[in-house]
Amino acid sequence: MPRREQKGKAAGGPSLRDIPSVEELLETRLLKTEAARHGRPLVVSSARRVLERLRRDIRAGRPVTRAELQPRRLAAAVRNDAAGIYRPSLKPLINATGVVVHTNLGRSVLADEAIEAVRRTAAAYSNLEYNLDRGKRGLRHDHITRIITELTGAEDALVVNNNAAAVLLALTVFARRKEVLVSRGELIEIGGSFRIPEIMAASTAKLVEVGTTNKTKLSDYEKNIGKSTTMLLHVHSSNYKVVGFTAEVSIAELARLGHERGLLVMDDLGSGALAGLPAFADEPSVKDGLAAGADVITFSGDKLLGGPQAGIVVGSREAVGKMKAHPMARAVRVDKMTLAALQATLALYLNPKEALKRIPTLRMLGEKPASIRARARELAAGLEEALDGAAAVTVEKAASKVGGGALPLLELDSYVCAVSPAALQVDELAARLRQTNPPVIGRIHKDRLLLDVRTILPDQAAPAVAALGQAISQSR
Numbered sequence: 085m086p087r088r089e090q091k092g093k094a095a096g097g098p099s100l101r102d103i104p105s106v107e108e109l110l111e112t113r114l115l116k117t118e119a120a121r122h123g124r125p126l127v128v129s130s131a132r133r134v135l136e137r138l139r140r141d142i143r144a145g146r147p148v149t150r151a152e153l154q155p156r157r158l159a160a161a162v163r164n165d166a167a168g169i170y171r172p173s174l175k176p177l178i179n180a181t182g183v184v185v186h187t188n189l190g191r192s193v194l195a196d197e198a199i200e201a202v203r204r205t206a207a208a209y210s211n212l213e214y215n216l217d218r219g220k221r222g223l224r225h226d227h228i229t230r231i232i233t234e235l236t237g238a239e240d241a242l243v244v245n246n247n248a249a250a251v252l253l254a255l256t257v258f259a260r261r262k263e264v265l266v267s268r269g270e271l272i273e274i275g276g277s278f279r280i281p282e283i284m285a286a287s288t289a290k291l292v293e294v295g296t297t298n299k300t301k302l303s304d305y306e307k308n309i310g311k312s313t314t315m316l317l318h319v320h321s322s323n324y325k326v327v328g329f330t331a332e333v334s335i336a337e338l339a340r341l342g343h344e345r346g347l348l349v350m351d352d353l354g355s356g357a358l359a360g361l362p363a364f365a366d367e368p369s370v371k372d373g374l375a376a377g378a379d380v381i382t383f384s385g386d387k388l389l390g391g392p393q394a395g396i397v398v399g400s401r402e403a404v405g406k407m408k409a410h411p412m413a414r415a416v417r418v419d420k421m422t423l424a425a426l427q428a429t430l431a432l433y434l435n436p437k438e439a440l441k442r443i444p445t446l447r448m449l450g451e452k453p454a455s456i457r458a459r460a461r462e463l464a465a466g467l468e469e470a471l472d473g474a475a476a477v478t479v480e481k482a483a484s485k486v487g488g489g490a491l492p493l494l495e496l497d498s499y500v501c502a503v504s505p506a507a508l509q510v511d512e513l514a515a516r517l518r519q520t521n522p523p524v525i526g527r528i529h530k531d532r533l534l535l536d537v538r539t540i541l542p543d544q545a546a547p548a549v550a551a552l553g554q555a556i557s558q559s560r
């Protein structure tokens with residue numbers, strides 16, 4: 085031990101004995117204030133962590149200067165450590181990637197109406213599971229069923245935690261230890277570990293692959309129907325497309341075959357387009373799937389629908405009724421804030437023109453290139469002024485993506501502000517922009533940072549300019 089301390093002192097620097105105590109640090113003005121605001125126990129544990137790091141450094145022989153041991157300086161480090169705990173780690177940011185439904189960036193931004201509904205519901209008790217007419221226990225499903233059936237034409241509907249949960253619940257209810265036929269072209273993985281074969285295994289359903297990757301015919305399903313077959317499952321290959329020599333069986337054909345043989349026909353739609361945006365022309369709609377005869381359709385609440393994270397199940401009264409009654413439905417149920425946000429979002433769909441204007445996901449997907457170009461020019465002017473020659477800024481044509489595993493090949497005409505810093509590597513600029521408040525996430529292309537204006541919200545232009553100004557002028 086003494087030898088090690090000796091080692092820490094190698095360059096004539098301070099030794100372990102020179103490190104101030106936790107008590108000493110707590111006497112600094114900064115940490116007194118911190119303790120008053122966020123509690124002494126947090127500040128004490130942060131101080132212990134900071135001092136322990138310092139001890140480790142000295143023992144390892146890292147040159148530590150006397151200045152680093154000043155209580156005031158250490159107090160600042162302690163506050164940083166504590167702030168890492170009390171400051172929210174989840175923070176709003178500026179999505180300048182041009183990917184509208186960006187799963188890593190939180191997918192959908194809620195409409196004002198949905199935000200207000202969440203606020204109202206969270207701030208008071210509610211009739212979540214209480215029937216006000218009868219003065220008795222009610223069902224949380226009842227708050228959302230009618231609007232979903234009205235919009236989709238389904239007999240019944242159920243909302244669960246997310247679409248993955250909806251698929252798992254359906255497989256558990258209808259296909260435990262039984263066979264489910266799926267085309268080899270649809271054994272998909274959605275980012276973040278949703279894989280059809282694995283969800284199947286978790287539900288104990290037996291996956292029977294039919295057809296081939298690029299071609300599956302109705303006869304492939306027919307051939308594989310056995311005694312233990314219970315379901316024909318169609319999975320929308322949301323995030324990729326098989327192109328070239330291909331064949332796929334339509335839901336209508338699948339439904340006809342399934343019903344002839346007494347099998348349940350389910351369609352995992354993924355995105356769930358409800359509105360008639362031109363951009364969605366190639367995306368299967370929920371209504372079409374039902375009209376084609378699917379017994380159960382599942383889709384996400386926060387992809388193309390533009391609402392909160394949720395999994396929506398629509399279908400026949402019998403099938404959805406069984407799912408509602410299953411104990412697993414309780415384990416994947418949605419909370420009241422989700423119900424409120426989803427109901428308010430869906431209410432906007434009753435007037436599709438309003439939905440396109442008021443639901444941010446739909447508004448962004450539908451924004452015309454001329455409008456994006458105008459916003460890009462404005463942003464570029466703001467940037468030029470703020471950056472004052474420290475970077476060149478040009479407005480250029482680009483392509484945005486839908487994201488969220490929808491319409492993988494579709495490129496939406498868009499405009500970007502391309503930023504080339506004069507005295508800074510573009511990677512370094514991008515790294516600095518991840519640390520501004522709010523952070524700005526763009527994409528790097530050929531040594532320039534591209535900021536796609538489609539996904540920059542109207543009130544984020546000024547903060548984006550401020551963040552870039554800060555990132556470029558910052559000297560490190």
Ligand SMILES: *Cc1c(COP(=O)(O)O)cnc(C)c1O
Nearest residue numbers: 246247248274322353354384489
């Ligand atoms: C996105 C997607 C899922 C998973 O939905 P989550 O809402 O993310 O749980 C399942 N199936 C398909 C086809 C999807 O596109």
